[in-house]
Amino acid sequence: MSAARPPEGAHTAAAGEGIPSNAARPPEGAPASALLEVRDLALWLRSGDMPAPLLDGISFDIAAGQMLGLVGESGCGKTVLSRTLLGLHRPGSVARVAGSIRFAGRELGTLAERDWRALRGVGIAMVFQDPMTALNPVLTVGTQIGYALTCRLGLSRAQARRRTLELLEQVGMPDPARRAHQYPVQLSGGLRQRVVIALALSGNPQLLIADEPTTALDVTVQAQVLDLLDGLRRERRMAVLLISHNLAVVAAHADRVAVMYAGRIAEIGPSAALFAAPRMRYSAALLRALPRLHDDRQARLQSIDGRPPDWRALPAGCRFAPRCPQADARCAAEPPPLSGDLQTPHRFACWHPAPAGPALPQAAR
Numbered sequence: 001m002s003a004a005r006p007p008e009g010a011h012t013a014a015a016g017e018g019i020p021s022n023a024a025r026p027p028e029g030a031p032a033s034a035l036l037e038v039r040d041l042a043l044w045l046r047s048g049d050m051p052a053p054l055l056d057g058i059s060f061d062i063a064a065g066q067m068l069g070l071v072g073e074s075g076c077g078k079t080v081l082s083r084t085l086l087g088l089h090r091p092g093s094v095a096r097v098a099g100s101i102r103f104a105g106r107e108l109g110t111l112a113e114r115d116w117r118a119l120r121g122v123g124i125a126m127v128f129q130d131p132m133t134a135l136n137p138v139l140t141v142g143t144q145i146g147y148a149l150t151c152r153l154g155l156s157r158a159q160a161r162r163r164t165l166e167l168l169e170q171v172g173m174p175d176p177a178r179r180a181h182q183y184p185v186q187l188s189g190g191l192r193q194r195v196v197i198a199l200a201l202s203g204n205p206q207l208l209i210a211d212e213p214t215t216a217l218d219v220t221v222q223a224q225v226l227d228l229l230d231g232l233r234r235e236r237r238m239a240v241l242l243i244s245h246n247l248a249v250v251a252a253h254a255d256r257v258a259v260m261y262a263g264r265i266a267e268i269g270p271s272a273a274l275f276a277a278p279r280m281r282y283s284a285a286l287l288r289a290l291p292r293l294h295d296d297r298q299a300r301l302q303s304i305d306g307r308p309p310d311w312r313a314l315p316a317g318c319r320f321a322p323r324c325p326q327a328d329a330r331c332a333a334e335p336p337p338l339s340g341d342l343q344t345p346h347r348f349a350c351w352h353p354a355p356a357g358p359a360l361p362q363a364a365r
């Protein structure tokens with residue numbers, strides 16, 4: 001564990017001064033390439049008579065300005081992982097945690113609650129699925145953002161008012177001055193999610209975790225919100241972890257994708273490569289189970305047979321083996337490791353991987 005403080009200046013934006021680019025200045029001790037480094041993370045939560053092993057051997061990096069998509073079926077551990085990265089488990093609920101989470105050169109695994117509170121919203125911020133639960137229904141959106149700004153950044157009320165309008169403008173809110181005086185219920189779902197994103201940006205985070213940020217929205221608005229997140233991370237060089245059920249949505253916006261299955265990473269690699277030719281059988285099945293925009297009418301959606309395993313009865317070998325048509329005795333007995341090492345761009349955990357795809361142009365890797 002390191003006693004390093006959050007980067008100086010990360011929370012000193014004054015209204016009208018623009019946004020200091022945290023990510024452009026890697027803090028001391030942090031390699032320029034990785035803002036978040038997760039290594040062999042494993043987590044057991046207390047649950048009844050035995051600890052629930054919900055995460056196992058999770059390793060990945062996110063660099064400043066990069067978007068990593070995290071996909072997988074319901075229950076695979078996406079939310080548990082994001083809550084772990086934010087230190088948001090209920091007090092006393094963690095039975096054991098192993099491995100390491102380094103953010104901006106600082107080990108988070110051993111932070112005290114007071115330090116987590118200082119980090120949340122400023123270093124790492126979160127956008128949740130349902131904007132209505134993230135917003136206070138009895139306060140205007142301007143009051144809520146202004147409050148976050150005065151608490152997190154110590155701005156004066158006048159500075160906070162100006163900065164609120166800037167933030168609303170940045171998230172594409174039409175007529176920000178008028179909207180700032182409205183209550184969440186007076187806004188459409190898409191505009192409410194923009195307010196939630198503005199709130200998340202108010203602490204000028206270096207990493208934004210967006211957990212199913214568009215699930216509650218219709219398809220056109222979903223695309224607008226994802227384009228917004230994509231634009232913001234480029235402008236601000238902010239790292240984004242985008243969590244979604246939908247591999248196609250993620251592949252369209254993220255640089256890299258991690259596919260989770262039953263608490264483990266099953267495959268991780270550049271979006272284009274993974275989308276064009278997933279190697280692990282589960283990722284391939286996940287992709288086949290998605291509607292594609294230009295499917296011909298003959299193409300039929302395939303669902304993935306079976307259900308993910310319960311954590312009380314995890315298979316000894318590959319956790320996907322009971323559902324995999326390619327599985328053999330080795331798959332049932334031995335867990336396949338992720339191929340390659342941390343420097344390998346495309347890694348997958350499968351004893352019988354699908355064939356490699358055609359080589360992609362450098363830009364798509």
Ligand SMILES: Nc1ncnc2c1ncn2[C@@H]1O[C@H](COP(=O)(O)OP(=O)(O)OP(=O)(O)O)[C@@H](O)[C@H]1O
Pocket residue numbers: 045046047052054072073074075076077078079080081093245
């Ligand atoms: N406190 C807990 N104790 C025991 N099991 C838990 C606890 N919290 C979550 N789980 C279990 O952990 C597994 C992963 O849950 P999680 O919510 O992370 O899945 P998810 O991938 O985010 O799913 P969804 O896409 O539906 O949100 C599930 O089986 C869930 O029931």
